Amino acid sequence: MADQPRPTLTIGQSDKPKSAAAPADPNCAWCDPAEKCAPGEVCGTDARRIALMGNPNTGKTTLFNRLSGLRHKTSNFPGTTLEARVTRVKKGIEGGRDGELIDLPGIYSLELDQLESRVCREVLAGTSAPRGEPLGEPECAVVVLDAANLARNLMLVGEVFRRRLPTVIVVNMIDVAERHGVRIDARALEAALGCGVVLTNARDGAGIDDLRLAIRAARIPTPSKPVPPDADSLRAWADEMNTHGARAARGPGTGTLSETTSDRVDRLLLHPVGGAAVFALVMAGLFYTIFAIARYPMDWLGYIFDYAKTLVHAGLGNGALANLLADGVVGGVGSVLIFLPQICLLFFIISLLEDTGYLARGSFLMDRLLRPFGLPGHAFVPLLSSHACALPGIMATRAIPDRKERLATILVAPFMTCSARLPVYVLLTSLLFKDRPLLGALAFIGCYLLGMCAAVLSALIARRTILKGKSRAMAMELPTYKRPALRTALVGTIDRARLFVMNAGTNILVICIVLWWLGAYPRAEAPAEAVSMRAQAASVGNVLEPLPDRPAGSGISTPDGPPYVGEDALNKSRALRAEAAALAAQPGYDQKRVARLRGMADYVEVFGMSSDARAATLSTWRQKAAALESTDSAAAKALRDDADQVERTLADLKPSHGPLSPAELKHSPQWAAAMNAEADRLEARHQKTHSFLGMIGRGIEPVFRPLGFDWQLTIGVLASFAAREVFVSTMNVVIAGQEKADDDAAKQHLMEQIQTAKRSDGVTPIFTPAASWSLLVFFVLAMQCLPTLAVTARESGHIKWALLQLAWMSGMAYVAAMIVFQVMS
Amino acid sequence: MTLAAAFPITDWQFWAVTLIALAAAAWLLKGVLPIPYLTKRAKAKKQTKRVSLTVEGKSPDK
Helix, strand or coil, X not given: CCCCCCCCEEECCCCCCCCXXXXXXXXXXXXXXXXXXXXXXXXXXXXXXXXXXXXXXXCHHHHHHHHHCCCCEEEECCCCCCEEEEEEECCCCCCCCCEEEEECCCCCCCCCCCHHHHHHHHHHHCCCCCCCCCCCCCCEEEEEEEHHHHHHHHHHHHHHHCCCCCEEEEEECXXXXXXXXXXXXXXXXXXXXXXXXXXXXXXXXXCHHHHHHHHHCCECCCCCCCCCCCHHHHHXXXXXXXXXXXXXXXXXXXXXXXXXXXXXXXXXXCCCCHHHHHHHHHHHHHHHHHHHHHHHHHHHHHHHHHHHHHHHHHHHCCCHHHHHHHHHHHHHHHHHHCCHHHHHHHHHHHHHHHHHCHHHHHXXXXXXXXXXXCCCHHHHHHHHHCCCCHHHHHHHHHHCCCHHHHHHHHHHHHHCCCHHHHHHHHHHHHHHCCCCHHHHHHHHHHHHHHHHHHHHHHHHHHHHCCCCCCCCCCCCCCCCCCCCCHHHHHHHHHHHHHHHHHHHHHHHHHHHHHHHHHHHCCCCCCCHHHHHHHHHHHCCCCCCCCCCCCCCXXXXXXXXXXXXXXXHHHHHHHHHHHHHHHHHCCCCCCHHHHHHHHHHHHHHHHCCCCHHHHHHHHHHHHHHHHHHCCCCHHHHHHHHHHHHHHHHHHHHHHHHCCCCCHHHHCCCHHHHHHHHHHHHHHHHHHHHHHCHHHHHHHHHHHHHHHHCCCHHXXXXXXXXXXXXXXXXXXXXXXXXXXXXXXXXXXXXXXXXXXXXXXXXXXXXXXXXXHHHHHHHHHHHHCCCEHHHHHHHHHHHCCHHHHHHHHHHHHHHHHHHHHHHHHHHC | CCHHHHCCCCCHHHHHHHHHXXXXXXXXXXXXXXXXXXXXXXXXXXXXXXXXXXXXXECXXX
């Protein structure tokens, strides 16, 4: 039976018969020396396409990462949200044509009515491939087995054998099996299965070179006992294969897995009380770590984005285009990307927890909580997935067989805290608990718990009213505990971070651009108060101090030397010029006196200038003196003396200059700078208020006023209905104008800018504690994701479920946020 | 304030940022509004994929 010719129906490019098994080349462990491949590429295989598959938690992805390094791409299967990783394979079967190694989703059986199983079936049949990859049957199937659970894993092997593809069996995690007292004899197993068997430990790379050789020599399996067609017989076949392969290898007195370290640890971690306490501690520690560590790279990113804005303005000036780039694009996108360190850290720690096997225990603990609320055990995986993003979570509900249970899960999945909410949570908890990371972490956990509670309560209501029915029991496998693979966690983190940046970043970029334009036009005239402030600031000098009479002997000597600087000096200068002009208007006027008066006016005026303007004027005087040196040395000397005298006079005054009195302070440079900054703020606020954005925000503000949101927060909330993560960037765009004019604040990073923003009255912070809590609750509960609504409509089969989801979640969010604000204020 | 002052139509940068904003708005609305060029045609183009059907590596017509 095993040797019968195999009729195949192939869609795609598989227009050549399978090659015979290529002999392993002992001299080629990796690739030809003359054709070195880049690190991480799989080469030296004779297969154009290799499907990597196996049960969940068999170290399949670690193995893939070991083979590919970071040189892979992640892609969904068309029509699904199932991800596959693909890496290029050099030296394909037909000489020079590239192939690929595909990391398929973990499955327990190819025959299950689940999306993962269907995708694997279709990939093996050649009718499905990750997006962007050509269709075609794999030339080799690599089945990864858990060495400690060989018998159960071998059932999948039997199902793969039925496809009659060249196959290689990888028995992974041999170190775990050895700790359990189990040793696998690869040769005995190879003889029983009739195909290549390789022992590996993907975490430390043991056996990887053997695997490459085995893939190259992959052949259609010829098991010692044919694979039976039915499931019950398949179990017996798997047991027999396991016995054949492992019996001779087991050491005396070992081989029992009934009492392992994992079992002993599970007694604590799965205990209804102790396990829950440990779970809560682990989660608290996780988020505390995130808050405590991520702030450093966040600070660096803040400075980088500030510097980028400065560069944009330095390169493009202060025109509309430069403002769009600096404030709309760099400022808006930067306000979300600044949270990337926290998101990466979160993904990294979750990956580590998943790899240790603890996350499965956490799932098991949470499953106990779901049952009383009418959700099926199968719902836990979609709900867990929804913590990353609701879209794959809702798609994953396809695995739930009962329609009502599936609908209930779809309806409540968006309550789970997705990664898009994280920047908002981080922003608001940081504002509420600045410099208190522990409290921030607890608030963060509270948001997660509030979302979960809202989900299960909503599910309970739905299951008691519109979706009545019974829940089904759930069975799940708990993997053995193991040391996490940093490499796998790192690769997974990079993948997820890249997806976050690409998906969220694109939306945020375009929304920021639109919001910037709406906030910039129509342009408003500067308010009269701002104009007055600028005029007052412009008339201020550096110091307000009586000056001694100007000593005689300098270039333009006068007994009426400047008594004051600042505004008085300017007034004196104006008076001297007016006197000179009046004299010059008379017939036969004294030209020397007019020149003298004008020279005095120039001299006095210098004391009324700002320090920058004075320095520029003195420099001009010295240049003019140098030019006059050859023609009028006396005038040149007078100019130089004037410049020197001004500097000496001011320098002499400095040591005796004490703290400024209130009257003096009114005319100090600090006062002038503050006046200019306030004028900037007034103008920016006036502009925002009268822009299209302000009109929209003020129009809808009454709806959100009971929640404590002003028109600026209203704009942020409205924009985030497209995607939640847009809120942070929206707030930055909306309020950036208020801070950007302040030189000191411009150096603060983006989060601080938002923290100090004021409402329209210019006094009340936008983010008061009551408003921040209200906003936090609103974001936990509200349905603010258009793509999720679209997927809900598609997966449920009718738009009414999406509308129900929108109305239920947003209504609950509105009421809860209003209660929070009213109570706290 | 005059319309020209509210919208600086003589400034080329105004037109540049307006065009960029319009393009961004169109990208945003493509999933909400029925804009044929941005949705149906592009989607149909992506979904169309021609493959050759073979049995045992040979075309069934031969």
